[in-house]
Amino acid sequence: MRIDPDKCNACGECLPYCPTEAISLGDETSTIDPDPCVECYVCLRSDVCPHEAFVAETLEWPRIIRHIFSSVRPVQSGSGLIDGRGTAEMKSNDVTDRYRFGEVGFTVDIGRPGLGATFADVETIAIAVARLGVVFEPTNPVTNLMTDTIAGSFPEDIKRERVLSCILEFKTDEAGCLAVIDTLRSVGDEIDTVFSVGCISRCRDDGTAPVADILDKAEVGYRPNGKVNIGVGWRYDDSGT
Amino acid sequence: MTHSLHRHGDTSSLKRDFVVLTLENRHRTSLTWKDRLSGRFPRFYTLLKTVYRKLGVGRLLNRAGVGDGLEGMDWTSVFHSREDLRSHLARLKEADTGRSVVVSGVIDEVGSCLGDLGLRPHTVQYSLGSFGRLEQLPDKTVLEVTTMCGHHLVSPRFVEKKMREVADGQVTNEAAAESLGELCLCKIFNKRRAAALLEDHANRS
Ligand code: SF4
Ligand code: SF4
Numbered sequence: 001m002r003i004d005p006d007k008c009n010a011c012g013e014c015l016p017y018c019p020t021e022a023i024s025l026g027d028e029t030s031t032i033d034p035d036p037c038v039e040c041y042v043c044l045r046s047d048v049c050p051h052e053a054f055v056a057e058t059l060e061w062p063r064i065i066r067h068i069f070s071s072v073r074p075v076q077s078g079s080g081l082i083d084g085r086g087t088a089e090m091k092s093n094d095v096t097d098r099y100r101f102g103e104v105g106f107t108v109d110i111g112r113p114g115l116g117a118t119f120a121d122v123e124t125i126a127i128a129v130a131r132l133g134v135v136f137e138p139t140n141p142v143t144n145l146m147t148d149t150i151a152g153s154f155p156e157d158i159k160r161e162r163v164l165s166c167i168l169e170f171k172t173d174e175a176g177c178l179a180v181i182d183t184l185r186s187v188g189d190e191i192d193t194v195f196s197v198g199c200i201s202r203c204r205d206d207g208t209a210p211v212a213d214i215l216d217k218a219e220v221g222y223r224p225n226g227k228v229n230i231g232v233g234w235r236y237d238d239s240g241t
Numbered sequence: 242m243t244h245s246l247h248r249h250g251d252t253s254s255l256k257r258d259f260v261v262l263t264l265e266n267r268h269r270t271s272l273t274w275k276d277r278l279s280g281r282f283p284r285f286y287t288l289l290k291t292v293y294r295k296l297g298v299g300r301l302l303n304r305a306g307v308g309d310g311l312e313g314m315d316w317t318s319v320f321h322s323r324e325d326l327r328s329h330l331a332r333l334k335e336a337d338t339g340r341s342v343v344v345s346g347v348i349d350e351v352g353s354c355l356g357d358l359g360l361r362p363h364t365v366q367y368s369l370g371s372f373g374r375l376e377q378l379p380d381k382t383v384l385e386v387t388t389m390c391g392h393h394l395v396s397p398r399f400v401e402k403k404m405r406e407v408a409d410g411q412v413t414n415e416a417a418a419e420s421l422g423e424l425c426l427c428k429i430f431n432k433r434r435a436a437a438l439l440e441d442h443a444n445r446s
Contacts, residue, residue, distance in 0.1 A: 016398040017424075042394050046424060072392050072426045092264050092341045093364040107366070112247060113384060114393045115377055164393055181369065188373035196247040197369040207352060207361035215367070222367040225255045227246050228351045231363030232334060233264070233341035 001037055001044065005029040007053035014048045019164060020116050038116055038164045039067035062158045065119070068141070069163035089169060090200045095233040098137075104177040104211050105200030106134070108184065111165035112196045119145075120159040121191040126152030126168055128187040132179055137169035171200075174210060178218050198227075244391025245345035245429055247368050249384045252347060254438070258389075259320040259346035260429045261329060263338070319431050327354045334358055382442050386435050390425035399424070407443045414439040 008029040015023050015030070022037035023030055030053075044054040059067055089107060090099060099105045108125060111117030122142065130136075130152030136143040147153050172180055177199070184197055199222070201211035215222055245260040320326045326344065333342055344351045348365065355361055371378070378384060379397040386400045387393060403417040418435035422428075 016402045017396055018398070019393055019396040021398065040392075040394065042396070042424065045426075072394070090364045090366050091262060091343045094341050099364060105366075107246070109244070109247065112244075112393065113249070113371065113378065113388050114397060115374075184372055191373055194371045194373040194375060194378060196371045198246050198366045199369055200364060200366045202364050203362045205361075207355070209362070209365045209367075212365075212367070215369075220369065222369050223247075224252045224347045224349070225248060225250075225258075225345065226348045226368055227343055227345045227366040228348060228355070228362045229364040230330065230342045230344060230355055230360050232337070232360070234339035 001032055001039060001041065002055050002057055003030050003032055004053045004055050007051040008049075009051065011050070013050070014043050014046075014054075017043055017046050017048055019114060020162075036116070036162065037066070038070040038162050039063070040070040040164050041067070062161050065145075065158050065161040066163055069166045070116075089198075090227065090229055092233060093200075093202065093229050094231045095235055099171060099200050099202050101202050101210070102174055103171050103202070104174055104180075104214075105171045105198075106169070106180060107198035107200070108168040108195050109165055109198070110168060110195040111163060111193055113194065114164075115193045116162055116164050117166070117191070117193045117195070118160060118162045119154050121193050122166060122168065123152065123154045123159065124191050125184070125187050125195065126154070128152075128183050128190075129168075129170060129180055132172065132176060132183060134170040134172045134176070134180065137171070140167065140169040142166050142168055174214060177211060177214055178220070181220055246366055246391075247371070247388055248345070249381070249388045250434075250438075254385070254434065255347050256323070256350055257321050257437070258431045258434050259323075259326045259344060259351070260431075261318045261320065261326070261333075262343045262345075263316040263333065264341040264343070317427060317429050319429055321431070321433050323350050323354055326351070327357055330354060330360070331358055334360065382438060385438055386421065389430045389435060391427060391429060392425075394424045394426065395421050395430065404439060404442050407439045408446045414443065 010025055010027065010029050012025045012030070015025060019040060019042060020036040020038055022033050023043065024033065039059060041056060044056055090105060093099050110122050110125060126146070130150065136146070136149050136152070143149055145154055145158060147155050199211055199215070201209040203209050248255065248258065250258070318329060320329060326346070330342070352362060379387070382404070383397045383400045387395050387397055400421060403421055406412045407414050407417050414436040417439050418432040421435055422430040422432040
């Protein structure tokens, strides 16, 4: 994103809209620092600029990574649309069985809430959990960028790219769940941002979740609010065929 | 995806904040509810399609949150009370569209609604909170507001600006919540809850 200096009169109206504080006010025109700018297009979409000074530039690889992961909508790239926002995770588990009994799913939302992250941060976390033998979700867009999905490594040319957030998705067995949480806690000291962690469990017939027992026993705190798949999706074998 | 897992706040405030996502289930490519309806009741399906096209019934159903007018897409709705959530889930259960339904909210509250309807959680996702450089995060009230947009398109600076404007009496809390909510493209930003948070903040300052 850039600001057209011929149109901008440095009114400053747009500054609070930018989630990464990438816009700065000059004497005659405002400018965007390309490093913190994550190409989310909030400034452009908000219509805040009375002079239509925001210009969405054509983004080349690897900078387009920023837009793919920071934009809400799928992004046109090469031959098709790319959606950087992750998979349906547990949302369709009643249909897909992605997380089965005995397994624990993890979502690590890197850069969330609101700080953003580089792919160097993403790699630091991915390598740390990969050492525990977790299985990265193969259809997740972050997994698809890895050079090695066993080691959790990423290509050199994208490591400086910054995104508003992106989601590492992986699963482990119940016995490995607490080791993942310990590792995530300690890797938090090795990065310069934050991440938010989700923990997924298939429920028993009485609606209780085995992972809650594990977390409670180990005194791992979790928020009162979470996500519940209510189990009304049709599975293939419910479809009448 | 809407990213409604990590909404911040006290339990009492979160009890007025439920997000329901109804998924298209792209994985179930073999048969959709459309396929099933058209296969079993072809004439009824054709009639329904004609009515939909002529009268825009689909849009009405969509607004009511129980149908999508035969178009495949995800639907989201935000609710402020357990009673409203329960009514909506009852309608979804009745509609039996075959879509997966996911509720974000205080898990015990959601569980009790499901119990009332003869449903139960199939899969749960807990939020273990945030790790890393937490000292870089904005203050509690700002986070309670910004995390209601799952993509973080509502910037902390914009929330702080609106908090100041409400506290100074320049705008009403409802108007401020409205302009904040406009930035959330998935429309899962709970404007009523935001207005309440802004009012609480103004009363404290
Ligand atoms: S594209 Fe996003 S990050 Fe870049 S200047 Fe605009 S609002 Fe800020
Ligand atoms: S709102 Fe437009 S004119 Fe004002 S500072 Fe921003 S880019 Fe410049």
